[in-house]
Amino acid sequence: MAINIKNLPRKKFVLPGNAACPGCPESMGLRYVGMALGEKAILVIPAGCTSVIQGLAPGSGLGFPIVNVPFASSDAVAAGLAAAKEVVGEDAVIVVWAGDGGTADIGFATLSGAAERGDNVIHICADNEAYMNTGIQRSSLTPFGAWTTTTWTGKRERKKDVPLIMLMHRIPYVATASIAYPTDFIEKLRKAASIKGFKYIHLHAPCPVGWRFDPAKTVTVAKLAVQTGMWILFEAENGRIRLSPPSKPYADKSRRKSLEEYLKLQGRFKGITEEGIRALEKMVDENWETLLKLIEATS
Amino acid sequence: MAVRPLTGNYAVAWGARLSRVKVVAAYPITPQTTIVEKLAQFIESGEMDAKMIRVESEHSALAATFGAAAGGVRAFTATSSHGLMYMHEMLWWTAGARIPVVMAVATRTMGPPWNIWTDHSDIMGQRDTGWLVMMAEHNQEVLDMTIQMFKITEDPRVFLPGIVGLDAFILSHTTEPVDIPEQELVDSFLPPRRQPYVFKAGDPLIMGNIPSSLEENMKMRWDIHRSMEEAKKVIQKVDAEWERLTGRGYGGLTECYRCSDAQYLVAGIGAWVGDMREAVDYLREEFGVKIGVLKVRFVRPFPREDILKWASSVKAIAVFDRSVSPGSAGPLFLDIAAHLMASGTMLPIKDLLAGLTGVDVTYEDIANALLRFVSEVEEMGTVKQPIEWYFGR
Ligand SMILES: Cc1ncc(C[n+]2csc(CCOP(=O)(O)OP(=O)(O)O)c2C)c(N)n1
Numbered sequence: 001m002a003i004n005i006k007n008l009p010r011k012k013f014v015l016p017g018n019a020a021c022p023g024c025p026e027s028m029g030l031r032y033v034g035m036a037l038g039e040k041a042i043l044v045i046p047a048g049c050t051s052v053i054q055g056l057a058p059g060s061g062l063g064f065p066i067v068n069v070p071f072a073s074s075d076a077v078a079a080g081l082a083a084a085k086e087v088v089g090e091d092a093v094i095v096v097w098a099g100d101g102g103t104a105d106i107g108f109a110t111l112s113g114a115a116e117r118g119d120n121v122i123h124i125c126a127d128n129e130a131y132m133n134t135g136i137q138r139s140s141l142t143p144f145g146a147w148t149t150t151t152w153t154g155k156r157e158r159k160k161d162v163p164l165i166m167l168m169h170r171i172p173y174v175a176t177a178s179i180a181y182p183t184d185f186i187e188k189l190r191k192a193a194s195i196k197g198f199k200y201i202h203l204h205a206p207c208p209v210g211w212r213f214d215p216a217k218t219v220t221v222a223k224l225a226v227q228t229g230m231w232i233l234f235e236a237e238n239g240r241i242r243l244s245p246p247s248k249p250y251a252d253k254s255r256r257k258s259l260e261e262y263l264k265l266q267g268r269f270k271g272i273t274e275e276g277i278r279a280l281e282k283m284v285d286e287n288w289e290t291l292l293k294l295i296e297a298t299s
Numbered sequence: 300m301a302v303r304p305l306t307g308n309y310a311v312a313w314g315a316r317l318s319r320v321k322v323v324a325a326y327p328i329t330p331q332t333t334i335v336e337k338l339a340q341f342i343e344s345g346e347m348d349a350k351m352i353r354v355e356s357e358h359s360a361l362a363a364t365f366g367a368a369a370g371g372v373r374a375f376t377a378t379s380s381h382g383l384m385y386m387h388e389m390l391w392w393t394a395g396a397r398i399p400v401v402m403a404v405a406t407r408t409m410g411p412p413w414n415i416w417t418d419h420s421d422i423m424g425q426r427d428t429g430w431l432v433m434m435a436e437h438n439q440e441v442l443d444m445t446i447q448m449f450k451i452t453e454d455p456r457v458f459l460p461g462i463v464g465l466d467a468f469i470l471s472h473t474t475e476p477v478d479i480p481e482q483e484l485v486d487s488f489l490p491p492r493r494q495p496y497v498f499k500a501g502d503p504l505i506m507g508n509i510p511s512s513l514e515e516n517m518k519m520r521w522d523i524h525r526s527m528e529e530a531k532k533v534i535q536k537v538d539a540e541w542e543r544l545t546g547r548g549y550g551g552l553t554e555c556y557r558c559s560d561a562q563y564l565v566a567g568i569g570a571w572v573g574d575m576r577e578a579v580d581y582l583r584e585e586f587g588v589k590i591g592v593l594k595v596r597f598v599r600p601f602p603r604e605d606i607l608k609w610a611s612s613v614k615a616i617a618v619f620d621r622s623v624s625p626g627s628a629g630p631l632f633l634d635i636a637a638h639l640m641a642s643g644t645m646l647p648i649k650d651l652l653a654g655l656t657g658v659d660v661t662y663e664d665i666a667n668a669l670l671r672f673v674s675e676v677e678e679m680g681t682v683k684q685p686i687e688w689y690f691g692r
C-alpha cells in the first residue's frame with residue numbers, strides 16, 4: 001500500500017490560472033486530492049478560500065468536476081449526489097472539500113447528519129484555523145492564543161476536537177493529515193475511497209496570509225505543527241485508532257520540539273504571553289493523553 | 300384509473316411515486332409530515348424504487364434534493380412554513396443552478412407564535428427565488444400538478460425548479476375522492492428526466508464559481524426571467540396534454556369561473572378559491588351580482604396576459620390575500636395591480652387581507668366582503684379603502 005511519489009498520476013488537477021495566494025496550503029491539498037483520486041472525484045465545495053482559488057467562471061483553475069454550494073449545505077448536497085450516483089450505478093467518489101468554518105461551525109449539523117446516516121462521502125476539512133476567505137476571523141478551530149480580526153488580543157477558547165467528535169459518530173474511517181506529509185494524506189484518501197459510508201479526513205493547512213508567516217515556509221510550519229505535537233496524525237478504521245508514522249515519535253513528549261519554535265514563525269502568536277504558551281502546552285499534553293488512552297482502549 | 304379517498308398530502312406522495320422520483324430528502328414539519336411518512340412507506344415496502352435521505356434539517360433537505368438532481372436523477376422534497384424559510388438560501392441556489400426539482404409546500408403561517416394553520420406567508424415569501432410557484436384548489440389538482448410540475452420544470456424551455464402549494468389542513472389533511480392515474484398513463488405523459496447538465500466523474504464541469512463578468516452574471520438572472528415567460532407556454536401545453544389523457548384540465552395559469560358576463564372579479568389562490576366559487580354562486584342567485592372568480596393558479600410565472608384579458612371587461616376587482624407584506628399590501632394584490640396599471644388598465648381594485656394566521660374564512664365571509672365591495676363601487680365608482688383587513692363578521 002506504500003505510496004511512492006514517482007508512481008502517482010502525472011495529470012494535474014490544480015491548473016495555471018487558479019487564484020490561490022502564494023504558499024497556499026489549500027491548493028497543495030487539492031493537488032494531493034487529484035493525485036489520490038484522479039478522475040473519480042466529484043468535489044462539493046462550500047464558501048471559503050477554495051471558492052476563490054478555482055478562478056473565474058466560465059473558466060476553472062481546477063481540473064475536477066465541482067459543485068459549488070452554499071456555506072452550510074455541503075455534506076447534504078454530497079449525500080444527494082452520492083445517492084444519485086448509486087441510483088445510476090456510476091463509480092464516482094464524492095468529496096466535500098470544506099474549510100474549518102464550513103466543517104466545524106456553520107456546516108457542523110450537516111456534517112454530523114451525513115456522518116450519522118452513513119452517506120457515501122469523503123469529507124475533507126481543510127483546516128487553516130480561521131475564516132480566511134472573509135479576512136481571518138476566528139473559528140471554533142482557531143487555536144487558543146491566536147490573533148485573528150475578531151480576537152485582537154488572542155483567542156481565549158481552545159480548538160474544538162472535530163476528529164474525535166467524528167470518531168464518536170462511529171463512522172468507518174476518520175483520519176488526520178497534514179499538507180506537509182503528502183504521501184500519508186494520499187494513502188489516507190485512497191483508503192477512504194475504498195470504504196463505503198461516511199469518511200472524515202481533517203487536513204491541517206497552515207495559511208501564510210492568516211497566520212502571518214513567510215509564504216515560502218508553509219511546509220516548514222506544517223511540519224513543525226506535527227513535530228511539536230500541536231497536530232497529531234492518526235487514523236481510525238472502524239474505530240481502531242493508530243498513530244500515523246510521522247507522528248509516532250512524538251507520543252514521547254521528550255522527543256517533541258519546543259512549542260516556541262512553532263509559534264515564533266507565526267505573526268498570529270506575536271502577542272502570546274509566557275503564561276499563554278504554558279496553557280497551550282498543557283492543551284497539547286492533554287490532547288496526546290486523551291488520544292493515547294483512546295488508542296489503548298480501542299486496540 | 301382508481302378513485303380513492305386521499306388527503307392532499309397523500310395525493311402529493313402519489314404524484315411523486317407515479318412520477319418515478321428516485322431520491323426523496325425531507326425533514327418533518329406539520330402539516331407537511333404525512334407526505335414524507337407516506338413516501339417512506341412506499342419506499343420501504345418496495346412499491347416505489349427510490350432512495351430516501353432522512354436529513355437533519357430543511358436546509359439539508361433541499362441541499363440533498365439539489366445534489367441528487369444535479370447528479371442526474373429526479374428528486375423531490377416537501378416542507379412548510381419555518382422549514383421553507385430555513386431552506387430559503389437553497390431555493391436561490393437550486394434555481395440559479397437551473398436544476399429542475401419539485402417541492403410540495405403545505406402552506407402554513409409563520410411564527411411567532413407557534414401556529415400550524417394555513418396562510419400563504421411561507422410560499423409567497425419565495426416569489427423572487429426563481430422557482431415556479433403554483434397553488435392547488437383541491438386534492439385532485441394536487442396530485443395532477445405534482446406530476447405536471449415534473450414535466451414543466453424538466454422542459455428545456457424552463458429548466459427551473461417548481462413548487463406545488465396546498466393549504467395546510469384544508470387540503471393537506473382533508474380527505475377527498477382522488478382519481479389516481481395508472482402508472483402507464485403517467486409514463487406515457489412524463490418523458491425520462493431532462494436537465495441542462497449532470498455532474499459526472501471525469502468530466503470537469505464547474506458550477507457556481509465567481510463570475511468573470513458581472514454582465515454575464517446579470518444575464519443569468521435575465522435568462523431565468525425569460526424562461527419564466529417561456530414557462531407560461533409550457534404550462535398551457537402540459538395542462539392541455541394532461542387534459543387529453545385524463546379529461547382533467549385546469550386552464551393553465553388561471554381559470555375564470557362564471558366570468559363570461561362578469562362585471563366584477565374576485566381573485567385568489569389556493570383552497571379558498573372553492574369558497575369563492577360558492578360565494579359567487581350565492582351572490583349571483585341572491586343579489587343578482589354579476590361576479591366571477593379569477594383563480595390564479597400560478598403565482599410565478601405571473602399570468603399577466605390572462606389577468607389583463609379577464610380584467611378588460613369588468614368594472615372592478617377584489618383580491619383576497621392570505622399573506623401581507625407589512626407596510627405595503629398583499630402580494631397577489633400588488634402583482635395584479637402593478638401589471639394592470641402597467642398595461643394601462645385602470646380600474647378600482649381592492650385588497651382584502653383575510654384568513655391570515657389561519658383565521659377561518661367561510662364562503663359567507665367572502666360573500667359578505669364582496670357585497671360591500673360591490674356596493675361601494677356601484678355607489679362611488681371607486682373603492683374607499685383599497686387595502687382592507689378582514690377579521691370576520
Ligand atoms: C450563510 C453564509 N454566511 C456567511 C458567508 C460568508 N463567508 C464566506 S466564506 C466564509 C468563511 C470561510 O471560512 P472557512 O470555512 O474556514 O474556509 P476558508 O476560507 O478558511 O478556506 C464566510 C464567513 C456565506 N458565504 N454564507
Ligand code: SF4
Pocket residue numbers: 019020021022023024025026027049053128132133207208209210
Ligand atoms: S488565505 Fe490562505 S488558505 Fe486562503 S487562499 Fe490565501 S493562502 Fe490559501
